[in-house]
Amino acid sequence: MRKRAAGFSQWGILLVYALLFFGAQSYAQEEEVEPGHSIGKVLINGDLVVIELDDGALGTANLFDLVNHTLHFTPDGGHYRAESGPLEWDSDFGPQLTTAEVTLHQFAFPFSGKRWSSFRVGTTGSISFGEREKDGSAGASASPPGGVSIGRFDPLAEAASALIDSAPAICVFFKPRTSGPHHVKELADRVVITWDLTEPFGNIQDFTWFKTINRFQAVLQHDGSIEMSYKELAAKDAIVGIYPELSGKDKPLANISAEPHPAIAAHLDIRNLKLSVEDGSVLNVTFETRGPILPEGDPALDGISYRFVVDAHHPLPTSIEAAHPTFSWTVRGVAWHHRPSKYIALGPGVSRKVKVSGNTIALRGVLPTALRGVGQVVVYAEAVAPRKFEPSVHLSPHVVRLSGIRNPEVHLSSLTRKDGPFGVVYEAFHYLALPKPQDLSCTVIKALGDKFDFLAYYSDFRIDNQEAGTPSDGPVGGNVTGIAALQHDLENYCTQGRFQWEYVQPVYVNSNQMQERPPEGAPVGSDHDITFYFHQLEERSPDHKLLPYNYAMSQIGHEMGHRWAAFVSAKVNGETIPLGPVHWARGLNAPAAFPYQRPTEASAMGGSVWQDNFDGTFTQLDDDYYVPGTGYSYLDLYLMGLISAAEVPDFFILKNLVPAGKDANGHPIFKADRTKVTIQDVIAVEGQRLPDVDHSQRKFNTGIVVMVEHGQSPSPELIERANGIRRQWIDYWETTTGHRASMTANPR
Numbered sequence: 001m002r003k004r005a006a007g008f009s010q011w012g013i014l015l016v017y018a019l020l021f022f023g024a025q026s027y028a029q030e031e032e033v034e035p036g037h038s039i040g041k042v043l044i045n046g047d048l049v050v051i052e053l054d055d056g057a058l059g060t061a062n063l064f065d066l067v068n069h070t071l072h073f074t075p076d077g078g079h080y081r082a083e084s085g086p087l088e089w090d091s092d093f094g095p096q097l098t099t100a101e102v103t104l105h106q107f108a109f110p111f112s113g114k115r116w117s118s119f120r121v122g123t124t125g126s127i128s129f130g131e132r133e134k135d136g137s138a139g140a141s142a143s144p145p146g147g148v149s150i151g152r153f154d155p156l157a158e159a160a161s162a163l164i165d166s167a168p169a170i171c172v173f174f175k176p177r178t179s180g181p182h183h184v185k186e187l188a189d190r191v192v193i194t195w196d197l198t199e200p201f202g203n204i205q206d207f208t209w210f211k212t213i214n215r216f217q218a219v220l221q222h223d224g225s226i227e228m229s230y231k232e233l234a235a236k237d238a239i240v241g242i243y244p245e246l247s248g249k250d251k252p253l254a255n256i257s258a259e260p261h262p263a264i265a266a267h268l269d270i271r272n273l274k275l276s277v278e279d280g281s282v283l284n285v286t287f288e289t290r291g292p293i294l295p296e297g298d299p300a301l302d303g304i305s306y307r308f309v310v311d312a313h314h315p316l317p318t319s320i321e322a323a324h325p326t327f328s329w330t331v332r333g334v335a336w337h338h339r340p341s342k343y344i345a346l347g348p349g350v351s352r353k354v355k356v357s358g359n360t361i362a363l364r365g366v367l368p369t370a371l372r373g374v375g376q377v378v379v380y381a382e383a384v385a386p387r388k389f390e391p392s393v394h395l396s397p398h399v400v401r402l403s404g405i406r407n408p409e410v411h412l413s414s415l416t417r418k419d420g421p422f423g424v425v426y427e428a429f430h431y432l433a434l435p436k437p438q439d440l441s442c443t444v445i446k447a448l449g450d451k452f453d454f455l456a457y458y459s460d461f462r463i464d465n466q467e468a469g470t471p472s473d474g475p476v477g478g479n480v481t482g483i484a485a486l487q488h489d490l491e492n493y494c495t496q497g498r499f500q501w502e503y504v505q506p507v508y509v510n511s512n513q514m515q516e517r518p519p520e521g522a523p524v525g526s527d528h529d530i531t532f533y534f535h536q537l538e539e540r541s542p543d544h545k546l547l548p549y550n551y552a553m554s555q556i557g558h559e560m561g562h563r564w565a566a567f568v569s570a571k572v573n574g575e576t577i578p579l580g581p582v583h584w585a586r587g588l589n590a591p592a593a594f595p596y597q598r599p600t601e602a603s604a605m606g607g608s609v610w611q612d613n614f615d616g617t618f619t620q621l622d623d624d625y626y627v628p629g630t631g632y633s634y635l636d637l638y639l640m641g642l643i644s645a646a647e648v649p650d651f652f653i654l655k656n657l658v659p660a661g662k663d664a665n666g667h668p669i670f671k672a673d674r675t676k677v678t679i680q681d682v683i684a685v686e687g688q689r690l691p692d693v694d695h696s697q698r699k700f701n702t703g704i705v706v707m708v709e710h711g712q713s714p715s716p717e718l719i720e721r722a723n724g725i726r727r728q729w730i731d732y733w734e735t736t737t738g739h740r741a742s743m744t745a746n747p748r
Helices: 156-166 437-448 530-540 550-561 634-639 679-686 716-736
Strands: 040-045 048-053 069-076 079-086 101-103 109-111 114-116 118-122 126-128 169-174 182-186 190-197 214-221 226-233 238-243 250-257 270-278 282-289 305-311 327-334 342-346 355-357 360-365 376-384 393-401 425-429 454-459 501-503 569-572 575-578 584-589 606-612 617-622 651-662 668-677 699-708 742-744
Touching (some): 040 437, 048 437, 109 214, 156 169, 156 238, 169 190, 169 214, 250 376, 270 393, 282 305, 282 376, 327 360, 342 360, 437 454, 437 501, 501 550, 550 716, 569 668, 606 651, 634 679, 699 716
Parallel strands (some): 454 501, 699 742
Antiparallel strands (some): 040 048, 069 226, 101 118, 118 126, 169 238, 182 190, 190 214, 214 226, 250 270, 270 282, 305 376, 327 342, 355 360, 569 575, 617 668
């Protein structure tokens, strides 16, 4: 962590944690942008860059260790004792559930201060009680009714504490994206719930081509006891625990005041910092300012930050200049791509929810494990105005004694009945932590120089992400205007302006997308899976095989395409129409100018290929998903600086899409309203693309980077597959740009 908040601009957050499924609508995964630093040793292996991580650079993994065990949670005065024991398993599962709803007929289950005659069972391994609160936060992953949910890109290590906001709930083996049958059997004194799930398989974002076996069970006893049993689990990461609803009773911890600063805007002048503890588990932090906090929806809040900082290092610092923060929680104001402005909370253990009321803005969370056993800390606060690096005001460091609060995360396998009792208790099982993208670019550029336009990372290890692919980040350098995306934070990424875009995390060597082709016998999936296209693509190939590394090309072509697309809008008849944002809208007619492998392809950046039937209906000849790998549209190529405005044909966008059946070939047909769009309509909003086609960059270099843990060397599979991706990426780029640009992957 740094002592001061990083500077903020429109692009001063990771604006594009690019959504890999087109059509999904979400805010980006926001993080504070801070100066990067090297996190490993860099070597060159042929045409690959190798990073050997520093020891502990990504923390440590905590993989599931409860197979063939049963966890027992026993009520104790409104809290729970917990212990692990030998497996207890009921092999009579009872009937399969067809909905999430379960109604008990023989008893009511006592949990979280109430008795429940009904609850909901989620396919992803959880149970929830009461009315489900609508999660208005963008990015929440799709989840069956009844299951708890987290943001699509939320690491399990961090999401486990955030689930306190989903209470009352029980996470038996909560792993997003799992699916399969679940069964319920009610007896006179207990109800048995059994899951038989598979991890997702066959898709570009998956780690396996085949179904996996994950069988586990929960028993809810009439006296409130809970057992969780684990028979067979291929998955190694999940959240396990119980989440009763907190009482809402606060115990004051500290109230720190400061003198007013009349020269500072009233909504940034922090007068008081109030700390309190809820149910011994959650720290509530309230900033009180001299004047009203700007309300959500006010565009002026964009870029404002309120920051709460904790330093547990000894000796405790007496000034901010001497502080070395252990962690910080930040409230950030965000207004992004025509969406209403809002506040979000960032930091380890913090809930994303922010509460604004009059002169106060409040956040809450669980203290990080780094503070376990720490008796007292120094805290301070600061507010930062938009586009400023230095805080507008500081609330000076004060010593606070951490009494009556503890982190509710435990090691479940080591608990005994003597431990606790616990109000909330859980454990997050997870892979290595996600790296900071600034650290990744700085590691490479500091070692090898500022010679890369793009950086793509691959690894021998898994990280704490439920998807095998990676979002991307930028634009950092490149200095292109007229594309609705400006370069930002060059120094934080250690570039003078050459480096432009990168993966934000490494792709695992054994994921589907790092394999040359699907293995023999891989089941044929939907039309979003490469296996669906076996025969079509093999017929077009000279050797009657799929082009190699098809999934990898879908990923890298799409993510690096974000360097220019898809952010622009168009002005048509006085109305500004967003064509994205982030991905081209489904209704945008965006055929690939230079298809990669099929005669009809929609852009790698989204949109569709639409056939106008001239009767008010339109046939979707290719959809807005990027599997199999596809080329770039004429609009993409213009934004990339590879064709002139005059070379972009007029196109159209469809609104108010209503399904109207399918044609003889199975293509969907929709009724829709058609709006013609020209490239001049785009220029009317964004301005001319500069540098123009005669002066734009045509030669690009990608660093293909393989990463290994400390003390390890890249496996032969990692080297072979990364080299295969490197070779295919060069061919893909030149094919899909119509040979108007070239690509190298040269680390020297």
